[in-house]
Amino acid sequence: MSWCMQGTYFFMLVAPIVSAIEVTIPLAAPSGAASVMGNLVSLSIEQDRWVDWAGSTEPNTFFNNVLDNLVQITNTPPFLRIGADSEDHTDFSYDIEYEENMFSASTAIMPYPEAYSTIVGQGFYDIISHLPQGTQVHWGVNLREHNLTAVYLETVALINAFSSPAVVEKGITLKFIEVGNEADYYHDDGSRSKNIWNVQEYVSEWEEFAYNVSMTAKLSKTSYTKLIGAAFAGSSHNNLNGFSPQAIFNLGILKSPAGQLIETISQHLYSGSFCSGGGAVLQDLMTKSYIRGNISVFNPDIEATFANGLNYILGETNSMSCHGTPNVSNTAGAALWLLDYSLYATQVGISRIHFHQGVGYKYNLIQPVTLDYSIIDGSPIGSLAPHIQPPYYAAIIVAEAIGTSGTTQAVEIVIDENNVSGYAFYEHGTLSKAVLINTIAYFAGAGARNSTHIDFSFTGSGYTAKEMSVKTLKIRYASDTTNLTWGGQTYETSDGRVSGPLTVDTLPVSSGVDLQETEAVLVTFL
Known part of the structure; x- marks a missing residue:
């Protein structure tokens, strides 16, 4: 040749x-055509380190700046859900100013684990005043521990915080209270007996605790604050023996005193798992058909929700569960996944998407505080200042596409x-x-x-x-x-x-x- x-x-x-x-x-x-609001891409924040996100004696400037970037584009702050796994490990004490956490050991799979115990005081709730003006909040309280006194004290602290002059003046509002996180997993985490825990038991327990919350918070059909329904990790869809919106509707939850205060159904969705380690392929995450397949399985749930006159959101979601997969969830490719995922979700009736965040989680849009060890494998890294990660760019693009018209x-x-x-x-x-x-x-x-x-x-x-x-x-x-x-x-x-x-x-x-x-x-x- x-x-x-x-x-x-x-x-x-x-x-x-x-x-x-x-x-x-x-x-x-x-x-x-789907109506889309400026807070379509919103956040779900792991409750245990809420003080790190908001700041204690003064606001976390970095976090506020990256939220304000989105406000400047859409005139609408991202909607914040504060809760998740640690909402079901949180108790209140008058002896605590902000919070005291107990964490499991860091591992290579999960370098920054959730707290298995979080004790909070009134200051933990009061720092909601540090958020941008006009922020709407969705806050979770503890159902897993089956302690009415704990839920009562949390609810009182919540209402005290949101009625304080500092919060009222900024127009920061408590839109939803969520009673329990992913109760369909309670039989797996040991908090309920596998032999008796089912959707019927859940509805009975939820109605009792949610009624306590609603009475304590003085909620009504005309009040601004309402209750979130479901917040399940998965769905049995039209199988009424499992956990799903259809199952709880069939059991009459919406007719109960607390259930009448449900305005929105929230479900959780991850596109895969890193809980046991193992690889995930970035191209798979990004693929158009994979994105549509993961979301469309919830179509029956969404249709059932709409049939009952309720709104439907993904109250917790992200790429791979257990805080993301290294070199997949934290990459530029994940930014394109989040962009397509968010916009496709609007086409099936999902009105808002809360991407889950925790300090040091691999799939974060935002790392709000200095990190001392790697999010990839837990190895020491010295000191890594607060920063955004690639998926944050997708939130910016969605915001610019939506704009300010309303x-x-x-x-x-x-x-x-x-x-x-x-x-x-x-x-x-x-x-x-x-x-x-x-x-x-x-x-x-x-x-x-x-x-x-x-x-x-x-x-x-x-x-x-x-x-x-x-x-x-x-x-x-x-x-x-x-x-x-x-x-x-x-x-x-x-x-x-x-x-x-x-x-x-x-x-x-x-x-x-x-x-x-x-x-x-x-x-x-x-």
Whole structure:
């Protein structure tokens, strides 16, 4: 083979492949388009280290900054759920100012475990005043320990905090109280007998404790604060003998005095598990069909919830359970997963998604305090200052797509392509933006980086834009844990604020866009 032929052969191996597709977008919001609020991407925070997130004597500036970034984009703070596993290990004491925790030993699988005991005082609740103005809160109280006195004291402290002048002045509100976390697991964690714990026992117990909470908090059908229903880890769906919204509805929970105060059903969803270690494949997490399959199994639950006139949220979710999988949940690829996952969820009726966070968890969007040992394997690392992780960029992109109009609707764009997802956004019923995501994981050493060229066509009547701005989430490799940029800017700063010059391309709509592997763009039609 001659040198010339060798050179030609080499070029054929490394030259990127550019495929081309055409996507059709309605100019006006289709009937039934999902309404999306600015707090679509919200947070669930492990309760045991709430003081680290909020700050004790003064606010945690870094955490407030990264929340405020989202407020500035949407005029809406993220909704915070405070609870999860440690809500069911929390007790109140008048002798404690903030909190005292007892933790299991750190392991390579779980370097930052949840507390198995958390004792809190009034100050633990009062620091809710440190949150951004207008924040709505969903707070969990302890059902697992079956202690009415403990739940009574927690509820009194909650109501005292949310009625304090500092909290009222900032418009921070207690929207939901959650009684118990993942009660469907109580027979597995040893808190209930496997022989007798079932959904019937759960409903009976929940009604007793939730009634106590509602009376203590003076809740009513007209009060702002309501109760959350379910908060199950999984679902038996239409099997009424298991734990599911359908099962508790069938048992009449909504007719009970406390059940009449349920406004929203919350369920929990993870896309896999790292509880026993073992590998997870980043490409699998990112794959379009995998995302849709994980969410769509809850369609019967959502339909049953709507049939009872209630809202449906994912009150706790993230990539892999037990705090995430190393080099998967903390990567740039996970940012694209979170982006597609969040937007697809709106298409099946999920109105809000709370991504679970804990200090040192691998799947965090935000690490709110200095870390002393690795989130990957628990090894000492010295001192790692507060910082955002790649999935935070997805929250920013979702916020920018939704904007401030308060009228935004979203529809999935029909794309007959396994590795490209797209969503169109409408304000006041008129097409305004589109998000496009290439979910092929591009890794170092993979050779040429392929791309998909996307041309736009439009249907229906309405204004057809001639120009568009294109803002790109630039990612070097799917496995990267740092150095992403959004429109040329970074949020990987010491204070969590955006830095760097903004780079946005303005192009004719007729030119279409090129979307590389492991990349996302926000198109704004001008």
